[in-house]
Each structure stands twice: as C-alpha cells, then as structure tokens.
Amino acid sequence: MTKPSALDAREAKRITRVAPQPPATGRTAKAGPLEHLGPGANQLLRANNHPQSGNRKAVAALTDEIEYLRHALAEAYRQIAHLENLADMDSLVPAFNRRAFMRQLSRTIAFGERYGTVNSVVYIDINGMKQINDVLGHSAGDAALTQVVSVLNDEVRQSDVVGRLGGDEFGIILAQTDNPTAWQKVAELGNAIGRSPLAWEEEMVTLHAAFGVHTIRPGDDAHSALFTADQSMYLDKKNAHHRRAAPGADAGKPLTR
Numbered sequence: 471m472t473k474p475s476a477l478d479a480r481e482a483k484r485i486t487r488v489a490p491q492p493p494a495t496g497r498t499a500k501a502g503p504l505e506h507l508g509p510g511a512n513q514l515l516r517a518n519n520h521p522q523s524g525n526r527k528a529v530a531a532l533t534d535e536i537e538y539l540r541h542a543l544a545e546a547y548r549q550i551a552h553l554e555n556l557a558d559m560d561s562l563v564p565a566f567n568r569r570a571f572m573r574q575l576s577r578t579i580a581f582g583e584r585y586g587t588v589n590s591v592v593y594i595d596i597n598g599m600k601q602i603n604d605v606l607g608h609s610a611g612d613a614a615l616t617q618v619v620s621v622l623n624d625e626v627r628q629s630d631v632v633g634r635l636g637g638d639e640f641g642i643i644l645a646q647t648d649n650p651t652a653w654q655k656v657a658e659l660g661n662a663i664g665r666s667p668l669a670w671e672e673e674m675v676t677l678h679a680a681f682g683v684h685t686i687r688p689g690d691d692a693h694s695a696l697f698t699a700d701q702s703m704y705l706d707k708k709n710a711h712h713r714r715a716a717p718g719a720d721a722g723k724p725l726t727r
Contacts, residue, residue: 560634562612563619571633571641575692578631578643582686589645590652593682593699594622594659595707596638602668602675610670611638614677621662626655641696649685656681680707 558570566574575591582589596618603611615638622632622642631643642659644652660679668675682703686695 563616563634564623565619565640566631566633568633568635571631571635571643572692572696574631574633575641575643575695578645579686579690579692579695583688587646588648588685589643590647590649590683590685591695591699592642592644592652592656592659593635593684593696593703594640594642595680595703596640597678597680597707598675599638606670606673606675610668610673610675613670614668614675617666617668618663618677618679621666622659625659625662635696641699647685649683652683652685656683680704682706 558566560567578589581587596615599611599614602614615634619632619634619640622640626632626642626644629645631645633641633643635641644655647655660681663677663679666677668677680703682699682701682705684695684699684702690698
C-alpha cells in the first residue's frame with residue numbers, strides 16, 4: 471500500500487475546511503423587536519447596519535407614519551362627533567331629541583346650583599295639529615312642525631336649547647332667565663309663530679301654541695322641572711290663553727276640505 475505524501479495530507483485538510491455545512495433545520499430567524507411596527511421601524515432596523523446611509527431614511531419614514539396616524543386620529547374624532555350629533559338630533563326637525571334635551575336640562579340645573587344662576591324651562595304644545603293632519607295630511611303636519619322649530623331656533627339665543635319632546639310638543643331651556651323674563655319671551659315666541667302661517671298647496675294655515683314656564687328651584691331635577699312646565703302649559707291651554715299673531719297678521723282660514 472502506498473503511503474500518502476505530505477502534499478496529499480495538506481489537500482485533505484483544505485477540503486475539510488471548505489466542506490459544505492449541514493442543511494438548515496427549517497427554523498426561521500426570529501423577528502427583531504421592532505419588526506411588527508411597520509415599514510418605518512423596519513427601516514430603522516436596517517439603518518443600524520448602515521448608519522450613515524440609513525438613519526435619514528428611517529427618520530423620514532417614521533415621520534411620515536406619525537403624520538399619517540395624526541390625520542387618521544383627527545378623522546376618527548370627526549366621525550365620532552358626527553355620530554354623536556346624529557344620535558342627539560330629532561329625526562324630523564332641527565332640534566334635540568328628548569334624550570339629549572333632558573341631558574342638557576340636567577346640566578343646566580347642575581350649573582345653576584353650582585354658580586347660583588337662575589334658569590327656566592318652557593314647555594310648548596302646537597295647537598290644531600290633529601286638524602292639519604286629518605285635512606291636509608301628515609306631510610303637511612310634518613311641514614308645520616318643521617316651520618315651528620325654524621321659528622323657535624330663529625327667536626332664541628345660541629345659549630338656549632330647543633328640543634322636540636314628542637309628537638307636537640317641544641321644550642326650550644332658557645339659560646340665565648328668571649320667571650318674568652321667561653314669560654315675556656314666551657309671548658314673543660307665540661307672536662312669531664302666529665306671524666308665520668303654513669303655506670300648503672292652496673291653504674294658509676295660521677299656527678298657534680300653548681306655553682308653560684317653570685323657573686328652576688333648588689331640589690329640582692330634569693324630570694320634575696319639565697313636569698311642572700308641562701302642567702303650566704296645560705293650564706294655559708285650558709284657559710285658552712294662546713299667544714296669537716300680531717293684529718292683522720293672521721292670514722289663516724278654517725280648514726274645510
């Protein structure tokens with residue numbers, strides 16, 4: 471048997487050093503701590519391996535993501551405010567619904583108790599709505615309610631709150647308003663409603679309303695305050711003390727179809 475030469479031994483060592491490694495087991499490398507944060511974070515990881523060329527790109531990418539998230543958050547807040555506003559508004563007329571009105575009344579009562587302000591609540595019932603619905607139709611009735619609310623919104627202050635309590639009944643919160651001033655405002659509202667007859671097809675229908683006022687007292691809550699204003703309104707309706715339009719402005723006529 472021939473003895474290996476020294477050259478053959480050195481060649482064997484070289485082959486051993488360059489021999490291929492065993493195949494991978496199939497496991498993948500674990501993601502870095504920032505891999506899940508998006509392209510900006512991935513850019514930052516790569517920048518660690520190339521500090522001079524990658525840092526500026528990583529910072530720019532993160533800045534873009536922050537700006538995108540800021541705009542997305544602002545849009546989310548806008549959508550939430552829009553949905554909250556829809557939830558608070560009546561489905562027919564431009565006024566708060568009963569739930570939102572009661573919440574505002576509770577806040578007004580709490581504010582008055584804390585700061586000693588005088589506030590009043592008005593209860594309104596639109597007269598003759600059954601006749602309008604029966605003779606002219608419910609679409610005319612809806613138009614009458616919408617017109618009344620338009621008048622109320624035009625006649626009150628921005629600090630006041632108009633709400634539809636149900637059917638043809640409405641409420642107004644008069645902030646920082648005592649009882650005599652509230653009744654004076656009621657007379658103005660009645661005249662304003664009477665001066666705005668409903669024009670429906672060939673009819674001109676003068677609208678009238680009954681009013682009740684309650685000036686909030688210590689110990690009142692939203693339900694008791696509104697109940698007292700409601701009782702005041704029914705007393706007004708019973709006694710036929712309806713606020714009419716100014717003289718000569720009543721353009722309505724009986725509904726006879």
